[in-house]
Amino acid sequence: MKEIIVPYNREAVVQYAHKWSDKRNPAYVDFQKMGGDCTNFVSQAVFAGSKVMNYTPTFGWYYINSQRRSPSWTGVNFLYNFLIKNKGVGPFADEVSMQGIMIGDIIQLALNDNKNYKHSLVVVGIGTPINLSNILTATHTIDRDNYALNNYTWANSMRFIHIKGVRK
Helix, strand or coil: CCCCEECCCHHHHHHHHHHHCCCCCCCCCCCHHHCCCHHHHHHHHHHHHHCCCECCCCCCECECCCCCECHHHHCHHHHHHHHHHCCCCEEEEEEECHHHCCCCCEEEEECCCCCCEEEEEEEEEECCCCCCCCEEEEECCCCEEEEEHHHCCCCCEEEEEEEEEEEC
16 A cells, blocks of 8 residues: 655644643543653644654554553653654654754753653744744643744754644
């Protein structure tokens, strides 16, 4: 069977992020008190732009309910691994330089060292030329929208995840 790749709807991601950045979509459990809601929120936004989940047990990317979800739906590093390694259905991505990101892409921040990625953000705006002060993000846990990336002074390292497309 021939692989079908469709465009990732970046505008739908941004619209979703703006709508839900300061509240919770009742279709999903709020993980705020269970370790944080940032990657859950980012996964919801990515789903708005992809409309496809990958139901592969353990290594897929899906949400049915709080008990039936993949680790990648809510885990920072699991989401990264899914997007970068995904060869099946759903969104797929590359890690890129800051200049390679677009709206609807994901940024992940490290806290104490370059390997301790703990926070996921969705890109909702980018200025020209691209720099840390004009990349605008939306996130949960600490709810923010149109929040400049350079305001995250606690981040020691960041990775930029560019979603290339969606396999059906």
